Amino acid sequence: MREDPFSLTGARVLVTGASSGLGRAIAIACARRGAIVVASGRDPARLAETRGTLAGDGHLAVTADLVEPDERERLVAACGSLNGVVHCAGISRLAPMRMIGAQHLSDVWKINYEAPMLLTQRILAKNQVAANGSILFLSSIAAFIGVAGVGVYSGTKAALIATMRCLAMEVVKRGIRVNCLAPALVETPLLAATETMVASMDQQRAAYPLGFGRPEDVANAAVFFLSDASRWITGTTLVMDGGLTIS
Ligand SMILES: NC(=O)c1ccc[n+]([C@@H]2O[C@H](COP(=O)([O-])OP(=O)(O)OC[C@H]3O[C@@H](n4cnc5c(N)ncnc54)[C@H](OP(=O)(O)O)[C@@H]3O)[C@@H](O)[C@H]2O)c1
Numbered sequence: 001m002r003e004d005p006f007s008l009t010g011a012r013v014l015v016t017g018a019s020s021g022l023g024r025a026i027a028i029a030c031a032r033r034g035a036i037v038v039a040s041g042r043d044p045a046r047l048a049e050t051r052g053t054l055a056g057d058g059h060l061a062v063t064a065d066l067v068e069p070d071e072r073e074r075l076v077a078a079c080g081s082l083n084g085v086v087h088c089a090g091i092s093r094l095a096p097m098r099m100i101g102a103q104h105l106s107d108v109w110k111i112n113y114e115a116p117m118l119l120t121q122r123i124l125a126k127n128q129v130a131a132n133g134s135i136l137f138l139s140s141i142a143a144f145i146g147v148a149g150v151g152v153y154s155g156t157k158a159a160l161i162a163t164m165r166c167l168a169m170e171v172v173k174r175g176i177r178v179n180c181l182a183p184a185l186v187e188t189p190l191l192a193a194t195e196t197m198v199a200s201m202d203q204q205r206a207a208y209p210l211g212f213g214r215p216e217d218v219a220n221a222a223v224f225f226l227s228d229a230s231r232w233i234t235g236t237t238l239v240m241d242g243g244l245t246i247s
Contacts (some may be wrong), residue, residue, distance in 0.1 A: 002228055005229040006033065006228075007033060008032030008034050012036070012081060012084070013086065014075075015040065017040075018039035018088065021190055022194075024133075024183055026219045030084070030086075039051055039062050040063070047063055066111060067110045081129075082128055083133045083226075086226070087119070087135075088112060089115060096148060097151055113160060122128075135178045137178075138160075141183065141245065144158075153223070158242055164178050178234055179230075179238070182237050182240065183218050184241035184242060185204065187194060187215070207247065208242040211241065
């Protein structure tokens with residue numbers, strides 16, 4: 001056990017979705033705690049911006065569209081041995097059920113569920129997660145509550161939680177832990193995009209006793225789940241919602 005159980009010094013951590021929002025904040029927080037970060041995203045310029053803000057040396061930026069099998073494979077090859085994996089890449093598309101089509105379902109499912117699962121499969125099959133490593137999925141409070149227009153997204157986020165529990169049982173013999181974070185609304189570009197689709201977020205905002213979250217709030221939780229501080233925790237989902245669901 002490290003002297004500081006929250007330290008990530010020397011740990012190698014893959015963060016997907018690192019070109020924006022929560023992934024970027026998590027990459028920054030991990031580097032600040034001493035991790036070597038493999039940051040992945042699609043947009044090369046924004047990914048380079050993230051890479052430029054990471055403290056310390058040895059970080060990698062790997063551009064990859066994670067719905068493309070070849071690009072996932074290229075990312076896996078670039079990763080080497082990992083102590084932590086944080087699956088942040090994801091999209092939100094709002095539409096009431098009567099308006100969704102197969103394309104909508106497939107678009108959201110492919111990046112929110114298939115991509116993190118198939119990426120995890122490749123990394124595990126190649127034995128790239130070190131013993132006592134930690135895998136973290138970004139689920140959402142949407143997996144637990146009903147919000148009109150969010151059905152497909154919510155389904156993908158609930159599926160992550162269900163699979164995460166089974167995966168946790170499969171890898172526990174190697175001391176690898178698997179958990180989910182389930183944040184409610186956090187101020188990121190994803191939220192800004194949602195805001196353009198609805199008239200106003202004022203009513204939503206008012207329902208949060210502690211207000212909307214900040215990316216750093218989620219990043220601090222990710223550091224906890226990646227570090228030895230959470231060595232006894234696996235198969236869990238941390239709801240972080242500013243008091244939304246108790247109010
Ligand atoms: N913000 C919230 O309120 C909130 C709440 C609960 C859960 N979450 C979850 O947290 C995760 C991050 O959300 P965020 O708010 O940080 O969103 P964001 O700012 O929109 O960032 C999304 C990230 O996912 C990447 N991405 C999207 N499609 C991809 C693809 N096909 N291949 C590779 N990367 C792809 C984006 O890459 P490029 O930009 O480079 O294309 C970007 O880095 C998501 O899974 C989201 O569902 C967010």
